[in-house]
Amino acid sequence: xxxxxxxxxxxxxxxxxxxxxxxxxxxxxxxxxxxxxxxxxxxxxxxxxxxxxxxxxxxxxxxxxxxxxxxxxxxxxxxxxxxxxxxxxxxxxxxxxxxxxxxxxxxxxxxxxxxxxxxxxxxxxxxxxxxxxxxxxxxxxxxxxxxxxxxxxxxxxxxxxxxxxxxxxxxxxxxxxxxxxxxxxxxxxxxxxxxxxxxxxxxxxxxxxxxxxxxxxxxxxxxxxxxxxxxxxxxxxxxxxxxxxxxxxxxxxxxxxxxxxxxxxxxxxxxxxxxxxxxxxxxxxxxxxxxxxxxxxxxxxxxxxxxxxxxxxxxxxxxxxxxxxxxxxxxxxxxxxxxxxxxxxxxxxxxxxxxxxxxxxxxxxxxxxxxxxxxx
Amino acid sequence: xxxxxxxxxxxxxxxxxxxxxxxxxxxxxxxxxxxxxxxxxxxxxxxxxxxxxxxxxxxxxxxxxxxxxxxxxxxxxxxxxxxxxxxxxxxxxxxxxxxxxxxxxxxxxxxxxxxxxxxxxxxxxxxxxxxxxxxxxxxxxxxxxxxxxxxxxxxxxxxxxxxxxxxxxxxxxxxxxxxxxxxxxxxxxxxxxxxxxxxxxxxxxxxxxxxxxxxxxxxxxxxxxxxxxxxxxxxxxxxxxxxxxxxxxxxxxxxxxxxxxxxxxxxxxxxxxxxxxxxxxxxxxxxxxxxxxxxxxxxxxxxxxxxxxxxxxxxxxxxxxxxxxxxxxxxxxxxxxxxxxxxxxxxxxxxxxxxxxxxxxxxxxxxxxxxxxxxxxxxxxxxxxxxxxxxxxxxxxxxxxxxxxxxxxxxxxxxxxxxxxx
Numbered sequence: 001x002x003x004x005x006x007x008x009x010x011x012x013x014x015x016x017x018x019x020x021x022x023x024x025x026x027x028x029x030x031x032x033x034x035x036x037x038x039x040x041x042x043x044x045x046x047x048x049x050x051x052x053x054x055x056x057x058x059x060x061x062x063x064x065x066x067x068x069x070x071x072x073x074x075x076x077x078x079x080x081x082x083x084x085x086x087x088x089x090x091x092x093x094x095x096x097x098x099x100x101x102x103x104x105x106x107x108x109x110x111x112x113x114x115x116x117x118x119x120x121x122x123x124x125x126x127x128x129x130x131x132x133x134x135x136x137x138x139x140x141x142x143x144x145x146x147x148x149x150x151x152x153x154x155x156x157x158x159x160x161x162x163x164x165x166x167x168x169x170x171x172x173x174x175x176x177x178x179x180x181x182x183x184x185x186x187x188x189x190x191x192x193x194x195x196x197x198x199x200x201x202x203x204x205x206x207x208x209x210x211x212x213x214x215x216x217x218x219x220x221x222x223x224x225x226x227x228x229x230x231x232x233x234x235x236x237x238x239x240x241x242x243x244x245x246x247x248x249x250x251x252x253x254x255x256x257x258x259x260x261x262x263x264x265x266x267x268x269x270x271x272x273x274x275x276x277x278x279x280x281x282x283x284x285x286x287x288x289x290x291x292x293x294x295x296x297x298x299x300x301x302x303x304x305x306x307x308x309x310x311x312x313x314x315x316x317x318x319x320x321x322x323x324x325x326x327x328x329x330x331x332x333x334x335x336x337x338x339x340x341x342x343x344x345x346x347x348x349x350x351x352x353x354x355x356x357x358x359x360x361x362x363x364x365x366x367x368x369x370x371x372x373x374x375x376x
Numbered sequence: 377x378x379x380x381x382x383x384x385x386x387x388x389x390x391x392x393x394x395x396x397x398x399x400x401x402x403x404x405x406x407x408x409x410x411x412x413x414x415x416x417x418x419x420x421x422x423x424x425x426x427x428x429x430x431x432x433x434x435x436x437x438x439x440x441x442x443x444x445x446x447x448x449x450x451x452x453x454x455x456x457x458x459x460x461x462x463x464x465x466x467x468x469x470x471x472x473x474x475x476x477x478x479x480x481x482x483x484x485x486x487x488x489x490x491x492x493x494x495x496x497x498x499x500x501x502x503x504x505x506x507x508x509x510x511x512x513x514x515x516x517x518x519x520x521x522x523x524x525x526x527x528x529x530x531x532x533x534x535x536x537x538x539x540x541x542x543x544x545x546x547x548x549x550x551x552x553x554x555x556x557x558x559x560x561x562x563x564x565x566x567x568x569x570x571x572x573x574x575x576x577x578x579x580x581x582x583x584x585x586x587x588x589x590x591x592x593x594x595x596x597x598x599x600x601x602x603x604x605x606x607x608x609x610x611x612x613x614x615x616x617x618x619x620x621x622x623x624x625x626x627x628x629x630x631x632x633x634x635x636x637x638x639x640x641x642x643x644x645x646x647x648x649x650x651x652x653x654x655x656x657x658x659x660x661x662x663x664x665x666x667x668x669x670x671x672x673x674x675x676x677x678x679x680x681x682x683x684x685x686x687x688x689x690x691x692x693x694x695x696x697x698x699x700x701x702x703x704x705x706x707x708x709x710x711x712x713x714x715x716x717x718x719x720x721x722x723x724x725x726x727x728x729x730x731x732x733x734x735x736x737x738x739x740x741x742x743x744x745x746x747x748x749x750x751x752x753x754x755x756x757x758x759x760x761x762x763x764x765x766x767x768x769x770x771x772x773x774x775x776x777x778x779x780x781x782x783x784x785x786x787x788x789x790x791x792x793x794x795x796x797x798x
């Protein structure tokens with residue numbers, strides 16, 4: 001009797017198969033767009049609730065827009081913020097595709113960034129063509145190793161990666177605090193934990209500083225495009241990517257088909273960690289030029305939202321990364337010109353995660369935008 | 377680990393795993409004995425004196441003076457004995473207990489080593505241990521209550537932070553008691569939100585938890601920088617004073633350690649006791665555990681799985697809200713951004729260590745609280761051990777435990793799985 005209303009029922013499945021375009025359109029476009037809009041509206045409600053007057057709310061949304069796409073500088077800021085989010089988001093998306101919950105991107109960003117800084121300030125005199133790739137590689141490698149710990153434990157002992165990656169995150173924060181006080185890392189003459197500066201030859205070069213020296217967009221965006229292409233190729237064109245997706249969809253079937261589940265788990269985590277480590281390297285070599293406590297700034301957690309919003313598809317992740325980059329760049333403008341704290345963006349991002357993860361909620365509230373039988 | 381061609385029968389496999397575990401523990405104990413002998417016993421001279429009483433106490437106690445090197449040698453010998461015992465027949469039964477005692481002894485040897493030639497307030501540190509264990513124990517309790525009904529609770533951190541924030545703001549307006557009640561209610565509200573997301577809207581439990589953590593972090597940081605920086609009177613809550621339990625608080629050592637605390641310590645102990653009674657000695661607790669182990673069977677017996685999950689996760693949120701209020705109403709009286717600083721995750725670790733049992737979580741919280749207070753004291757004693765490594769210890773220990781290297785922590789069978797009623 002209830003069969004037509006149940007999304008898992010046979011008739012619903014058939015309906016979905018008969019009209020794939022509509023179902024995909026709802027899943028890939030309507031839900032994300034609605035999630036972002038509702039989160040922004042709720043952000044305005046929260047501003048109202050904390051005593052921000054209506055004109056200022058209007059002004060902050062204008063600032064959010066102008067600060068993200070309103071000028072060349074704004075676009076440069078958006079791209080700069082989007083780069084690490086997209087890279088780490090790609091890593092998390094890869095994990096999702098293979099059925100792995102990598103909560104540990106934050107720790108992988110920290111460890112990768114730290115490794116890139118260490119290589120970046122060591123080896124003076126190396127030419128750029130060697131030093132920069134070496135620093136990037138160090139970031140990716142250390143991120144990969146850090147994540148592979150969780151993958152290896154999952155594969156050999158069954159320890160759940162959510163718990164191990166959370167713990168590895170916390171360990172990496174303490175390890176960073178400790179290492180930043182080591183005499184061979186700490187900047188000479190400083191009492192606070194801060195690393196030496198990355199040498200110019202290891203920095204990701206700015207792309208548009210010939211136009212205006214304040215434009216911060218750097219060669220990291222090239223890295224992002226390459227990473228998107230690589231992950232797309234890996235997931236949808238390579239054998240190992242097929243095995244990733246197969247294990248994510250049905251681990252038992254994948255195992256019976258002869259896929260080596262342990263190897264896949266370790267490999268997925270290592271690749272995800274490499275991408276997150278690259279995100280960290282991208283931050284320190286392109287923007288910060290050094291490592292300090294909290295230099296990761298929660299990129300690894302925002303990247304979870306990016307991966308969800310992008311539906312774990314490389315192109316979707318890129319778009320979601322750009323949107324979140326725009327939100328963060330716009331938020332800085334909003335704080336300056338409207339005096340609204342940029343922590344508001346953190347709320348909006350969390351709300352986007354919730355709405356993206358709860359399509360049933362979206363369908364129930366906005367039933368007009370969806371086909372009838374899909375709801376429940 | 378080599379996989380053999382002939383798969384052993386289940387009991388044989390369990391026996392093999394247990395044997396392997398015992399051997400690992402044996403090697404660890406031997407390594408610990410060598411470590412204690414060479415690091416804590418060989419190079420050290422002088423006595424460690426531990427102050428047992430505070431200057432104004434009713435009973436004055438003499439200092440406990442321990443000769444550091446001989447004590448460490450004794451500990452090393454006992455550890456070596458325990459280690460060798462693991463390789464003899466019939467060791468499996470006691471290996472866990474002996475390992476625990478061994479670790480405890482090693483910690484005491486470490487303390488005498490660090491204190492050798494100096495003096496140090498043992499009572500003060502134990503008191504700090506209890507205080508610092510409070511939010512961790514309540515976070516762990518929140519984890520137990522919700523994971524026993526098979527809802528994974530990553531959101532403990534966010535619930536603690538929400539409790540801390542509400543305690544500070546409402547406490548500033550209505551006084552301590554009002555703030556505490558509000559913190560419990562807001563914690564419960566976030567528990568309800570988690571339940572609604574995972575039960576009704578079938579959001580993935582881990583994503584829901586992460587999202588709630590980020591949401592609470594964003595909300596509290598936003599309000600505190602947008603509002604509280606301008607209205608400082610909203611962030612100036614009274615702090616609950618210590619309540620001395622009559623007679624008991626005058627006892628030497630035990631009095632200051634256990635019976636001179638504010639209501640958060642007593643509250644946490646009472647809540648752990650109530651939760652244990654509820655989960656293991658009442659019919660509703662039995663139903664809750666049934667929902668966590670086998671929801672289909674529970675449903676068949678007429679138990680409303682959804683309602684039980686809602687109730688327990690909300691209760692978990694309330695426990696975490698109470699624990700969160702400790703950060704503001706129980707210690708400093710003001711809220712700072714992200715002031716819980718990962719304590720919720722340590723609570724999660726305490727839950728795993730406590731094997732999903734409230735008392736176990738409390739014990740684990742005490743161990744973590746001890747590590748926490750040791751960190752502060754190490755700076756005073758000027759030991760060469762960096763505080764960051766002690767801070768890491770609970771996390772590393774958790775990884776070791778979930779990996780099953782030493783003992784295996786088994787979660788409720790249906791943990792993390794959504795239940796869709798047919």
